Amino acid sequence: MKRKVTLKQIARELDVSISTVSKSLRNSTEISEDTRQKVQAFAKLYNYRPNNIALSLKNKKTKTIGIIIPEIVHHFFATVISGMEQVANENGYNVIVCLSDESFDKEVINMDMLANGSIDGFIMSLSKETQLKKDFHHIEEVINQGMPVVMFDRVTNEVLCDKVIIDDQLAAYKAIDFFIEQKFENIGLVTTVDYVSVGKLRTDGYIKALTEHGIEVHDDMIVRIEDIENCASKIEKLIKDKKPDAIFAVNELFAVTSIKLINKMGLRVPEDISVIGFTDGIISRFSTPSISTISQNGLKMGGRAAKMLIERLEMEEENEQYTTELIETELILRESTLTL
Amino acid sequence: MKRKVTLKQIARELDVSISTVSKSLRNSTEISEDTRQKVQAFAKLYNYRPNNIALSLKNKKTKTIGIIIPEIVHHFFATVISGMEQVANENGYNVIVCLSDESFDKEVINMDMLANGSIDGFIMSLSKETQLKKDFHHIEEVINQGMPVVMFDRVTNEVLCDKVIIDDQLAAYKAIDFFIEQKFENIGLVTTVDYVSVGKLRTDGYIKALTEHGIEVHDDMIVRIEDIENCASKIEKLIKDKKPDAIFAVNELFAVTSIKLINKMGLRVPEDISVIGFTDGIISRFSTPSISTISQNGLKMGGRAAKMLIERLEMEEENEQYTTELIETELILRESTLTL
DNA sequence: CTGAAAGCGCTTACAG
DNA sequence: CTGAAAGCGCTTACAG
Numbered sequence: 001m002k003r004k005v006t007l008k009q010i011a012r013e014l015d016v017s018i019s020t021v022s023k024s025l026r027n028s029t030e031i032s033e034d035t036r037q038k039v040q041a042f043a044k045l046y047n048y049r050p051n052n053i054a055l056s057l058k059n060k061k062t063k064t065i066g067i068i069i070p071e072i073v074h075h076f077f078a079t080v081i082s083g084m085e086q087v088a089n090e091n092g093y094n095v096i097v098c099l100s101d102e103s104f105d106k107e108v109i110n111m112d113m114l115a116n117g118s119i120d121g122f123i124m125s126l127s128k129e130t131q132l133k134k135d136f137h138h139i140e141e142v143i144n145q146g147m148p149v150v151m152f153d154r155v156t157n158e159v160l161c162d163k164v165i166i167d168d169q170l171a172a173y174k175a176i177d178f179f180i181e182q183k184f185e186n187i188g189l190v191t192t193v194d195y196v197s198v199g200k201l202r203t204d205g206y207i208k209a210l211t212e213h214g215i216e217v218h219d220d221m222i223v224r225i226e227d228i229e230n231c232a233s234k235i236e237k238l239i240k241d242k243k244p245d246a247i248f249a250v251n252e253l254f255a256v257t258s259i260k261l262i263n264k265m266g267l268r269v270p271e272d273i274s275v276i277g278f279t280d281g282i283i284s285r286f287s288t289p290s291i292s293t294i295s296q297n298g299l300k301m302g303g304r305a306a307k308m309l310i311e312r313l314e315m316e317e318e319n320e321q322y323t324t325e326l327i328e329t330e331l332i333l334r335e336s337t338l339t340l
Numbered sequence: 341m342k343r344k345v346t347l348k349q350i351a352r353e354l355d356v357s358i359s360t361v362s363k364s365l366r367n368s369t370e371i372s373e374d375t376r377q378k379v380q381a382f383a384k385l386y387n388y389r390p391n392n393i394a395l396s397l398k399n400k401k402t403k404t405i406g407i408i409i410p411e412i413v414h415h416f417f418a419t420v421i422s423g424m425e426q427v428a429n430e431n432g433y434n435v436i437v438c439l440s441d442e443s444f445d446k447e448v449i450n451m452d453m454l455a456n457g458s459i460d461g462f463i464m465s466l467s468k469e470t471q472l473k474k475d476f477h478h479i480e481e482v483i484n485q486g487m488p489v490v491m492f493d494r495v496t497n498e499v500l501c502d503k504v505i506i507d508d509q510l511a512a513y514k515a516i517d518f519f520i521e522q523k524f525e526n527i528g529l530v531t532t533v534d535y536v537s538v539g540k541l542r543t544d545g546y547i548k549a550l551t552e553h554g555i556e557v558h559d560d561m562i563v564r565i566e567d568i569e570n571c572a573s574k575i576e577k578l579i580k581d582k583k584p585d586a587i588f589a590v591n592e593l594f595a596v597t598s599i600k601l602i603n604k605m606g607l608r609v610p611e612d613i614s615v616i617g618f619t620d621g622i623i624s625r626f627s628t629p630s631i632s633t634i635s636q637n638g639l640k641m642g643g644r645a646a647k648m649l650i651e652r653l654e655m656e657e658e659n660e661q662y663t664t665e666l667i668e669t670e671l672i673l674r675e676s677t678l679t680l
Numbered sequence: 681c682t683g684a685a686a687g688c689g690c691t692t693a694c695a696g
Numbered sequence: 697c698t699g700a701a702a703g704c705g706c707t708t709a710c711a712g
Contacts, residue, residue: 004457004485006705017683022707032681047481051457053402054705056393057688064436064458072425073418075622082413085439094453096404097437099425113434117344117391117689118404141387145344256626263628282415286596288603288628346689357699362691372697394689397704457705684711695700 066119075281083302104129121148171329172205188244274337289335406459415621423642444469461488511669512545528584614677629675
């Protein structure tokens with residue numbers, strides 16, 4: 001077993017100083033061509049690689065990005081990470097991934113763990129619990145210490161920082177608008193509880209679209225789900241009592257669950273009820289029927305978030321100007337919706 | 341903006357030496373109760389946290405684990421990461437995630453990037469290209485440098501290290517055995533090309549099960565897929581020409597794709613053809629019909645892999661004894677299979 | 681052209 | 697009980 005070689009060892013072997021070795025390897029013209037060659041050859045032979053940790057300490061930058069997301073077993077977030085990882089790598093950065101599991105405490109602990117020098121900046125999406133508590137001290141604190149933060153998807157107005165989001169309200173609006181165009185008027189909504197920022201915005205879009213088209217909004221056409229595990233009865237009730245001809249669900253899971261329940265009740269999608277979901281993930285694509293959906297482009301979102309963070313990290317002067325970037329969405333029509 | 345405070349600054353403020361501050365914070369009895377109190381209070385006030393990078397350099401351990409997987413947008417791998425992250429966190433470790441995108445070069449680059457001191461050890465699953473090339477120098481090298489590696493799922497016998505796998509052959513055997521028990525005899529197989537280790541093993545299980553039950557293996561009942569994008573025609577051919585009454589697919593995507601094609605050809609699952617897939621992911625659970633499958637328990641696999649690595653990292657003496665751990669699998673029956 | 685010194689932020693054996 | 701020194705592995709301004 002040959003341990004990793006250090007400058008010190010090379011210096012000793014070659015009987016020169018550490019400085020000389022260091023400079024030679026960085027190809028400094030300060031050092032004679034001859035010495036440089038010799039050192040470089042030796043370094044290559046022993047496969048010398050500078051120690052990243054030492055560099056980080058010296059440079060006060062780690063070239064790693066901390067990512068904190070609610071969960072990874074979720075196609076959208078996996079896609080986002082993929083986008084971040086790619087852009088990070090292209091720019092010589094690594095990513096440390098932490099999962100909050102939708103818990104405020106884990107989010108705080110994770111940020112704490114990473115804020116102690118391990119990373120140069122954060123990219124994060126808020127946990128549900130954090131959104132419920134509306135407590136953002138941990139984030140403010142990190143920002144106050146001069147560590148940049150980029151928030152994506154689940155963001156809050158209460159923290160000033162760069163953000164990457166989609167226009168959730170508009171996206172939902174587009175879906176409902178499409179339904180109305182297709183002459184559906186009795187449109188049900190399967191959404192999250194209001195404290196989930198993106199769920200709330202999508203609900204707003206639904207309401208706005210109906211209202212603008214002069215359709216009255218009935219609160220009993222809206223099912224607000226706290227917990228996916230026991231949402232069946234509420235959705236079944238909506239279907240049975242209100243007989244919607246179309247349903248808009250604010251995520252994939254709600255959409256596919258609705259479809260399963262519709263089938264179970266002896267109705268068919270799209271013949272009896274048309275469905276549009278949200279997030280163009282694995283489920284939407286592979287379900288039978290395949291599910292119409294609003295695409296969210298997690299890859300792009302992740303890529304942009306990483307880019308924003310890296311740009312800020314590599315900016316010369318501090319810049320207190322924060323931007324919020326919008327990623328465009330698209331309504332993708334599949335088998336779950338009837339068209340005229 | 342208040343920058344992070346260091347020992348040096350505390351020392352200066354309090355007019356004591358850095359050593360005294362360091363010892364006080366670690367509650368060393370070497371320091372007078374009085375001084376300790378004072379320092380601790382001050383540190384708390386200024387929210388002092390030791391710099392991780394400095395600690396890493398000093399201790400020569402980073403308390404981070406490098407994870408290299410082929411892709412993350414894949415329910416199984418996402419689950420595995422989730423399991424690793426959890427166990428890592430419980431033990432005070434962080435995880436750096438790198439994606440090889442199934443590319444040998446990216447795998448090498450990523451390992452190189454992390455092997456320079458950024459992490460204490462690797463957990464990895466081989467990229468397809470690496471398996472094809474059978475080139476494991478980069479892994480050997482890392483191990484030679486004294487950095488432990490744990491391989492999971494896509495492993496190779498050519499590298500000596502700890503491993504966590506399932507018994508792919510046995511799992512496939514179980515699926516086929518079940519089919520035969522249910523009186524299916526004309527069983528098709530949708531598998532990967534042979535160089536993908538787990539695909540090959542599952543193919544072996546299929547062959548073994550048939551052979552042991554005295555059923556002849558016809559190579560034209562086996563479809564070997566290189567690339568999911570254009571596999572349709574091959575599967576269609578199998579269905580049309582060989583009229584299987586059951587199909588075993590070695591992953592979720594192959595299973596759902598087969599079902600879609602079966603439907604497209606006017607046949608039904610499970611009435612005309614029963615299907616069993618592999619990996620109990622999102623697709624298997626939410627498809628219509630839901631897909632019978634071999635569970636792989638990625639969460640457990642990830643957790644075990646992390647545990648193995650951490651145990652090795654924290655072992656006193658070097659241990660050249662490597663172990664391969666088997667995670668049990670289970671056949672989960674759902675709507676896609678007919679039973680007697 | 682080469683090297684000693686200081687420094688990044690920390691810990692710890694040692695001296696006083 | 698306190699602090700100076702050495703060291704983890706590196707870089708760079710400075711001296712010679």
